[in-house]
Amino acid sequence: xxxxxxxxxxxxxxxxxxxxxxxxxxxxxxxxxxxxxxxxxxxxxxxxxxxxxxxxxxxxxxxxxxxxxxxxxxxxxxxxxxxxxxxxxxxxxxxxxxxxxxxxxxxxxxxxxxxxxxxxxxxxxxxxxxxxxxxxxxxxxxxxxxxxxxxxxxxxxxxxxxxxxxxxxxxxxxxxxxxxxxxxxxxxxxxxxxxxxxxxxxxxxxxxxxxxxxxxxxxxxxxxxxxxxxxxxxxxxxxxxxxxxxxxxxxxxxxxxxxxxxxxxxxxxxxxxxxxxxxxxxxxxxxxxxxxxxxxxxxxxxxxxxxxxxxxxxxxxxxxxxxxxxxxxxxxxxxxxxxxxxxxxxxxxxxxxxxxx
Amino acid sequence: xxxxxxxxxxxxxxxxxxxxxxxxxxxxxxxxxxxxxxxxxxxxxxxxxxxxxxxxxxxxxxxxxxxxxxxxxxxxxxxxxxxxxxxxxxxxxxxxxxxxxxxxxxxxxxxxxxxxxxxxxxxxxxxxxxxxxxxxxxxxxxxxxxxxxxxxxxxxxxxxxxxxxxxxxxxxxxxxxxxxxxxxxxxxxxxxxxxxxxxxxxxxxxxxxxxxxxxxxxxxxxxxxxxxxxxxxxxxxxxxxxxxxxxxxxxxxxxxxxxxxxxxxxxxxxxxxxxxxxxxxxxxxxxxxxxxxxxxxxxxxxxxxxxxxxxxxxxxxxxxxxxxxxxxxxxxxxxxxxxxxxxxxxxxxxxxxxxxx
DNA sequence: CTGTTAGCGCATTCAC
DNA sequence: GTGAATGCGCTAACAG
Numbered sequence: 114x115x116x117x118x119x120x121x122x123x124x125x126x127x128x129x130x131x132x133x134x135x136x137x138x139x140x141x142x143x144x145x146x147x148x149x150x151x152x153x154x155x156x157x158x159x160x161x162x163x164x165x166x167x168x169x170x171x172x173x174x175x176x177x178x179x180x181x182x183x184x185x186x187x188x189x190x191x192x193x194x195x196x197x198x199x200x201x202x203x204x205x206x207x208x209x210x211x212x213x214x215x216x217x218x219x220x221x222x223x224x225x226x227x228x229x230x231x232x233x234x235x236x237x238x239x240x241x242x243x244x245x246x247x248x249x250x251x252x253x254x255x256x257x258x259x260x261x262x263x264x265x266x267x268x269x270x271x272x273x274x275x276x277x278x279x280x281x282x283x284x285x286x287x288x289x290x291x292x293x294x295x296x297x298x299x300x301x302x303x304x305x306x307x308x309x310x311x312x313x314x315x316x317x318x319x320x321x322x323x324x325x326x327x328x329x330x331x332x333x334x335x336x337x338x339x340x341x342x343x344x345x346x347x348x349x350x351x352x353x354x355x356x357x358x359x360x361x362x363x364x365x366x367x368x369x370x371x372x373x374x375x376x377x378x379x380x381x382x383x384x385x386x387x388x389x390x391x392x393x394x395x396x397x398x399x400x401x402x403x404x405x406x407x408x409x410x411x412x413x414x415x416x417x418x419x420x421x422x423x424x425x426x427x428x429x430x431x432x433x434x435x436x437x438x439x440x441x442x443x444x445x446x447x448x449x450x451x452x453x454x455x456x457x458x459x460x461x462x463x464x465x466x467x468x469x470x
Numbered sequence: 471x472x473x474x475x476x477x478x479x480x481x482x483x484x485x486x487x488x489x490x491x492x493x494x495x496x497x498x499x500x501x502x503x504x505x506x507x508x509x510x511x512x513x514x515x516x517x518x519x520x521x522x523x524x525x526x527x528x529x530x531x532x533x534x535x536x537x538x539x540x541x542x543x544x545x546x547x548x549x550x551x552x553x554x555x556x557x558x559x560x561x562x563x564x565x566x567x568x569x570x571x572x573x574x575x576x577x578x579x580x581x582x583x584x585x586x587x588x589x590x591x592x593x594x595x596x597x598x599x600x601x602x603x604x605x606x607x608x609x610x611x612x613x614x615x616x617x618x619x620x621x622x623x624x625x626x627x628x629x630x631x632x633x634x635x636x637x638x639x640x641x642x643x644x645x646x647x648x649x650x651x652x653x654x655x656x657x658x659x660x661x662x663x664x665x666x667x668x669x670x671x672x673x674x675x676x677x678x679x680x681x682x683x684x685x686x687x688x689x690x691x692x693x694x695x696x697x698x699x700x701x702x703x704x705x706x707x708x709x710x711x712x713x714x715x716x717x718x719x720x721x722x723x724x725x726x727x728x729x730x731x732x733x734x735x736x737x738x739x740x741x742x743x744x745x746x747x748x749x750x751x752x753x754x755x756x757x758x759x760x761x762x763x764x765x766x767x768x769x770x771x772x773x774x775x776x777x778x779x780x781x782x783x784x785x786x787x788x789x790x791x792x793x794x795x796x797x798x799x800x801x802x803x804x805x806x807x808x809x810x811x812x813x814x815x816x817x818x819x820x821x822x823x824x825x826x827x
Numbered sequence: 828c829t830g831t832t833a834g835c836g837c838a839t840t841c842a843c
Numbered sequence: 844g845t846g847a848a849t850g851c852g853c854t855a856a857c858a859g
Binding site: 117118119129130133134137161162164165166167168169170 | 851852853854855
């Protein structure tokens with residue numbers, strides 16, 4: 114009933130294999146026959162059957178993306194970008210969310226393999242290395258993003274969490290702040306740990322003592338942000354600047370600052386991690402560390418596609434796998450806007466130095 | 471090399487077909503053999519090859535989701551919900567974004583068909599009815615969401631845009647407001663048109679004359695929101711309430727209101743369309759019309775799955791197709807929060823006082 | 828360069 | 844209930 118490759122071949126008066134080769138752009142086909150076959154195909158409105166093609170060739174033109182959820186700004190940005198890039202390369206994206214549950218993640222990965230995905234991009238728990246390494250050995254491409262996995266043989270694309278946090282803190286210190294509050298993520302999260310140590314390092318570099326009473330770390334939720342901001346404002350810490358390093362918490366922090374009538378940046382300078390439209394339009398516009406979600410996604414796709422190409426040409430060799438294992442960092446970027454300024458002399462704890470250049 | 475159904479059959483000492491039937495839960499299999507086959511399968515760690523299964527049975531267990539982008543709050547909420555529901559039913563989601571371009575949409579739909587998706591959920595341009603109707607005739611399930619398509623035979627799930635806008639306006643009017651500003655979407659968008667007419671109707675119902683100078687309609691962008699809010703505040707309209715019916719614009723409107731030191735709800739009552747975390751945490755918390763994105767997604771999946779079941783049992787019959795074509799509305803909900811109050815008589819028309827510190 | 832042949836792994840006839 | 848046989852649509856040897 115429907116038009117298959119056979120129909121096209123008959124119409125073009127060539128064999129099945131010639132038709133197949135012509136349509137898949139094989140080099141060993143004369144220009145003439147290619148034209149004839151192409152014509153026949155378009156006349157008939159031929160569409161290839163991907164399932165058949167995948168069964169035979171082991172290439173489904175499907176890529177799996179595994180991540181926690183789509184609510185987080187960076188996550189849906191990444192999903193959006195990856196999907197666009199892949200489509201332009203002839204791939205489709207199977208999207209799967211895990212809610213950060215390792216068991217769900219594991220089961221999802223296996224299901225993706227059932228569907229014969231050519232590769233997987235995973236923002237994972239770090240606990241599925243055995244499975245994804247097996248994927249690699251079976252000729253699937255794998256890329257880890259945002260979260261690393263120690264035992265994974267696949268390349269990993271990470272955000273520059275430590276450096277970004279360092280830069281944020283440094284920015285504030287350079288403006289003359291010495292009482293810099295920090296609201297961040299939990300220690301058990303890679304990003305939470307890395308950002309906190311960037312904060313610590315920058316303080317040390319500027320000879321500013323680390324003060325626990327200025328630091329609050331907790332879950333990636335709006336509620337925590339609200340709580341933490343309220344708490345920090347309540348304490349008499351002499352805080353003149355705040356670094357919000359927990360993205361989800363920002364949604365709780367901003368309303369609280371506003372509610373307390375904090376004048377930004379006069380009373381309090383503010384830097385947030387991860388840019389978003391809201392922060393640009395805020396009054397005043399908020400200085401941020403842009404973590405480069407778009408670039409993370411782009412690089413991931415690049416690494417995935419180059420793996421797929423290598424698998425096609427070289428196959429699965431130990432040497433190739435060895436070359437694969439590498440960590441990439443996408444640099445973050447300080448976007449200075451109106452929410453940061455030198456501390457108001459009257460409120461500053463120490464005498465304001467001139468910011469060094 | 472890898473373990474296939476044949477391996478399982480051999481291990482269980484049954485034929486290929488028996489193994490197949492046992493694993494797919496066919497009723498004409500004895501309990502004993504089923505147990506043996508199941509055991510063999512799990513011993514071997516058997517995983518079915520979906521491509522082969524799809525090729526043979528025409529069921530891929532893949533569903534396509536077509537939408538504009540993942541940035542819009544409602545869109546990624548819907549994608550998230552749909553994906554979860556489908557996974558729990560044994561389906562995987564192929565996600566495709568169109569940027570609202572009908573040509574991209576068309577090509578995407580065809581590609582999804584190439585992959586043999588069992589069904590498609592589409593937030594579309596309304597211009598792909600011919601294609602999706604063809605899908606229906608070919609035994610694929612189709613559901614339109616959020617945007618209707620006049621010629622589509624598939625069921626359509628819509629948000630209650632008019633009623634929601636009516637309710638929002640009514641809420642303000644009931645509080646005593648008579649100068650109610652409106653920032654909405656363009657007339658050419660279904661939702662833009664529907665919400666505007668809900669606004670008009672509610673005004674009429676309360677005997678409030680429609681005043682063009684209070685109404686600004688434009689594209690679904692943050693920039694438009696900022697512009698529109700600035701403009702409305704600049705005009706001397708005596709506006710005491712504002713209905714922000716353009717979701718994307720809200721991100722522009724809020725900062726401008728804040729920037730101008732508008733006291734909400736004292737000087738201005740505010741209602742927004744489409745709820746989100748930020749609005750709950752705003753100070754004051756913003757009254758919204760919740761459009762029920764989650765419910766829209768849930769209902770869409772229900773309709774899709776029931777179609778798939780019907781196709782399996784009844785096949786593609788004209789009667790079934792006729793029964794299919796139906797529009798569903800997910801009611802919206804007014805969530806009254808702190809941003810709406812009766813107009814303050816003394817300040818209603820006078821110029822804003824100094825912003826509080 | 829092109830045609831012939833042979834399956835990929837599975838679900839589903841049809842017999843028994 | 845179970846097995847044997849067939850082919851879904853396509854790609855990839857293998858010849859020529």
